[in-house]
């Protein structure tokens with residue numbers, strides 16, 4: 010069978026449509042099981058006592074570990090994409106879910122080495138460990154690394170709990186708290202306030218800055234961009250790209266926080282729901298909203314999210330800091346012609362263009 014360019018585009022957009030459905034189903038599964046996330050301040054650093062650090066995306070693994078560690082004296086910490094777990098009522102109710110430690114996946118070798126307790130890697134984005142923490146690292150679910158102990162689907166976490174107890178107390182070393190839990194239901198709870206603030210000119214523009222993070226220095230683009238977004242603009246974020254700037258104090262606009270962490274990469278679904286609701290409130294299309302989308306790119310989940318946004322007909326998206334491997338000159342031309350997809354460039358020039366609505 011021969012495929013032409015249009016067939017390939019149709020198939021790519023179909024994949025985006027399927028990803029939207031998958032994110033919708035996952036959102037329903039998470040909210041039905043764990044409740045609707047609510048804005049939550051999350052301590053960072055460590056507290057005195059034995060600890061287990063959980064990284065990855067799988068909230069069921071985290072829940073099971075919380076159940077099994079209850080009453081053992083072992084504290085549980087989130088790492089990377091597990092941060093949004095703190096917003097879910099059925100997870101935050103566990104008093105020994107004590108906080109978040111570290112940043113995005115690419116810093117894990119340094120951070121896991123420094124974290125003195127046991128570590129559980131769920132789902133993807135786990136790196137080959139150094140000898141400094143190999144014997145303290147456990148994997149589960151679809152995550153597996155050669156030479157590292159794997160806990161099977163029955164989720165019996167007793168080996169990692171024993172390891173944490175054997176390793177002993179972590180120091181009392183608190184850091185600066187973070188805020189997460191701005192699921193679309195929480196943001197839409199503020200919808201009247203937000204719409205009025207836009208109408209009054211107190212909110213000029215929304216920036217969706219997020220996606221997958223990576224190690225290259227060019228990713229400081231996202232930190233610089235977030236820093237330079239004017240004070241009358243709101244930043245929506247998701248995925249581990251947020252660790253580039255979520256430690257900064259962005260303040261609020263008349264009680265509306267200027268930085269809204271919507272959750273994991275899969276919570277791009279929440280960002281889409283917010284954009285659709287705002288478009289309805291302003292009686293316009295999503296492309297006519299005062300909204301700029303800048304995706305941080307690492308060939309992972311961000312691929313599916315980009316295809317979903319294209320399936321929804323969203324234009325003027327910027328991606329960077331480097332072009333995805335599949336962007337040949339031909340593909341880029343098609344995406345530019347049809348969606349005005351852009352690669353990130355100079356922060357100041359991009360920001361000026363976005364503030365002009367380009």
Ligand code: SF4
Nearest residue numbers: 134221222248249274
């Ligand atoms: S947001 Fe992307 S890079 Fe980050 S942990 Fe999730 S899949 Fe990995």
